Amino acid sequence: MQRAIISGMLVVILLATGCAEQKSASSASGVMPVHLPDVRTPIPLGTEARQEHRAVMLQHLETIQAIVAALAEEDYRLAQGLTESHLGFFMHRHAMARQDPANFPPAYHDLAMAHHAAAEKLADVIPTQDLKQILPQFNNVLKACVACHLEYRLRSS
Numbered sequence: 001m002q003r004a005i006i007s008g009m010l011v012v013i014l015l016a017t018g019c020a021e022q023k024s025a026s027s028a029s030g031v032m033p034v035h036l037p038d039v040r041t042p043i044p045l046g047t048e049a050r051q052e053h054r055a056v057m058l059q060h061l062e063t064i065q066a067i068v069a070a071l072a073e074e075d076y077r078l079a080q081g082l083t084e085s086h087l088g089f090f091m092h093r094h095a096m097a098r099q100d101p102a103n104f105p106p107a108y109h110d111l112a113m114a115h116h117a118a119a120e121k122l123a124d125v126i127p128t129q130d131l132k133q134i135l136p137q138f139n140n141v142l143k144a145c146v147a148c149h150l151e152y153r154l155r156s157s
C-alpha cells in the first residue's frame with residue numbers, strides 16, 4: 001500500500017518536472033523577450049532641445065491616431081488636413097525653427113525629410129477616398145517613423 005503511494009508520488013513528481021522542462025524549453029525558443037544590444041546612434045541634445053523633440057514625437061503619435069480616427073469615420077477632409085499640417089513639410093519647418101539643425105547629423109535630416117515626403121504623398125491620395133490607395137501610403141509614413149527609430153536615439157549632452 002505504502003509502496004503504491006510512493007510510486008504514485010514519484011510519477012507526479014516526474015510529470016511535474018517534465019512539465020517544468022517543457023516550459024523552459026519553450027522560453028528558450030523565443031517566448032521570453034530578447035534583449036538586443038542598442039546599436040542606435042545617440043544624438044546629444046540639451047534638456048530643452050530634448051523636451052522640444054519629445055513634444056514633437058508625442059504629437060506625431062497623436063496625429064497618427066487622429067488620422068486613423070478620421071479615416072474610420074470617413075472624414076477625408078479632416079484626415080487630409082491633419083496629415084498635411086501635422087506631418088508634412090510645414091510641420092518640419094515649424095519643428096526645425098525650434099531646434100538647432102547643427103545638433104542633428106545629415107542622415108537624420110534625410111530620414112526626417114523622407115518622412116515628411118511620405119506624409120505629403122499620403123495627403124495627396126486621401127481625397128481619392130480609396131483605402132486601396134490610402135493604406136499603402138499610410139504604411140510608407142509609418143515605415144518612415146520606424147526607419148528613424150531604428151537608427152537614432154537621443155542622449156543628454
Ligand code: HEC
Nearest residue numbers: 054057058060061108111112115144145148149152153154
Ligand atoms: C527623423 C527621425 C524620426 C522620425 C521620422 C520619427 N521619429 Fe519619433 N523619435 C525619434 C527619436 C530620435 C526619438 C527618441 C528615441 C530615444 O531616445 O529612445 C523618437 C521618439 C519617439 C517617441 C517617444 C516619445 C517619448 O515619450 O519619449 C514617439 C511616441 C515617437 N517618436 C513617435 C513617432 C511617430 C509616430 C513618427 C512618425 C509619424 C515618428 N516618431 C517619426 C526620431 C524620429
